[in-house]
Amino acid sequence: MSAPVRQVLMTCAVFEPGTRGGGLVPAVAGTVDSAPPDVEIRLVTLDRDIGDTHPYPGLSGRWVSRGRALVFYLAARSPHQWLRLFGVLRSRRYDVLHVNGVFAPLTGAFLVAARLRLIRCRLLLVSPHGECAPGALAIRARKKRWYLRFLRALLRGADTRWHASTAFEAAHIAAVFPGARVVTHHLPVDLPARARPPACAPADVTRTVFLSRIAPKKNLGTALRALRFATGPLHLDVYGPVEDPAYWARCAALIDALPAHVTVRHRGEVPPGAAIDVFSRYDAFVFPTRGENFGYVIAESLAASCPVICSAETPWTSVLDAGGGTVVGESSPRAWADVLNAFAALSPGERAVARARAGEAYDAWRAERTDGNLFAGAWARQPSGRVRVGPGRGVPGGRR
Incomplete structure (x- = not known):
């Protein structure tokens, strides 16, 4: 018998064809594209790039296929699209709800939906993408402190894992969320196998x-x-x-x-x-x-x-x-x-x-560096019936 298909629901504020999300876009794209055969992904993203007032041409309110994944481009201010989206998402049970970003626009909404059981999922997986770093938290600090209090209350009692790309980030997450269960796993990167030589010689200045x-x-x-x-x-x-x-x-x-x-x-x-x-x-x-x-x-x-x-x-x-x-x-x-x-x-x-x-x-x-997928080999049922995500390997320097 073939292995059961694992259902993953992901959120990400900006995704392709957006270009202004920095390393977030290639990180999420790598996770989606390298997913193992027994993982089926639905990704919800906003219908426009950061700072844009107009949506991507022809994508707003649509599901788009990407390999074994489906991507929905959401207009955040459209109640009709929200209702239609959740009508589709409620039709199945997810093994993992994976939100990208602590303060991202979609994160709070989807975690509240999971808490109210508007979305049925066994495990919550949160990837802060650097938002727990002390320097990042110092920007608009008061507003973020209030939101973090809300988030801690929202996640209390839920089966939650925190994803860190490196041990460096894992320490930041643990400092902000004491007792958090942190998965340290680097994500696939689309980078050359070897460094390229400079395009030109150094100038005088x-x-x-x-x-x-x-x-x-x-x-x-x-x-x-x-x-x-x-x-x-x-x-x-x-x-x-x-x-x-x-x-x-x-x-x-x-x-x-x-x-x-x-x-x-x-x-x-x-x-x-x-x-x-x-x-x-x-x-x-x-x-x-x-x-x-x-x-x-x-x-x-x-x-x-x-x-x-x-x-x-x-x-x-x-x-x-x-x-x-x-x-x-x-x-x-x-x-x-x-x-x-x-x-x-x-x-x-x-x-x-x-x-x-x-x-x-x-x-x-x-x-x-050995690239892998966040979900590959990460499923193991516990007596409680919950899904646990195992740790990954590797940090940029190849050290723990």
């Missing part, structure tokens, strides 16, 4: 890049404040969608006040799949992020042999210390300025060596 969403969590402002103390010529190109216009206005004011020997340009958004090509043209990726559960963009930079100058709020510290770049242990602009000035003082030949070392660090990390 150091060329750095920031590539991420322009939002408080990604912390572009700290890099711009640091550039006020630049002691020599330095160039920074900024790529990424403006997720928070008010934050970008503050960043623009900082750019206007920079000294004449520092050049900063906003180059717009990077097309899907083009990040590695962009990184290959620069001497370093400057990323003062307030917290990453994995940091897909860091992997893309290293895959382009582009060193990463990064905060300590990511799981990549060991890889960067091994040659992938520099970890800035303090969050002050002065601390960042010291690191950027030291890097800008390197000769073109020394920067070429740093790029080669970044590629070697990527190759070592990639060779140690």
Whole structure:
């Protein structure tokens, strides 16, 4: 007899063809596409990209096939679509309700629906995607504290697992939710098997890049404040969608006040799949992020042999210390300025060596990594009849 088909219901605020979700979109796509044959997935996502006022053409309110998965594109303000969606979802019982994001728009609604038994599921699986990092929680902290109280009450008594991409993130989850049962399992990534060589040789002036969403969590402002103390010529190109216009206005004011020997340009958004090509043209990726559960963009930079100058709020510290770049242990602009000035003082030949070392660090990390699926081999019935999710393996540096 064939094994029974396991039913998984997933939620994710942004999914393909959206491009502004950072590493969330490829992480969820990898989970869906690599699901084992005995897993059937229904994924609910919003019908528009982050910051867009119009839906994707022809997708709103529709179910779309993706391999063995079905994806529903929901207009969040359409009661008709909500009623039609739940009419379909109530027709079956799910082994797992997997929500992506603690503060994501769909998470609260679907967890409430599960609590009220509008959705029947045996297990709740929550993937915070870095939202439990201290730096991330510090943004709009009061509002988040109130929501976390609500969430703890909502999950009390439910069979819940928390998914962490790395042991680094697992520690953050445990600090916010004491006693939480955390599954540590890295997700499949669509990255080159080996690092690509740089697209061009280092120039006389150091060329750095920031590539991420322009939002408080990604912390572009700290890099711009640091550039006020630049002691020599330095160039920074900024790529990424403006997720928070008010934050970008503050960043623009900082750019206007920079000294004449520092050049900063906003180059717009990077097309899907083009990040590695962009990184290959620069001497370093400057990323003062307030917290990453994995940091897909860091992997893309290293895959382009582009060193990463990064905060300590990511799981990549060991890889960067091994040659992938520099970890800035303090969050002050002065601390960042010291690191950027030291890097800008390197000769073109020394920067070429740093790029080669970044590629070697990527190759070592990639060779140690074994991708898998969050649901593969994770089903084992307990006497209570509940489904338990087993732990995964691996962290970015290949260490526990």
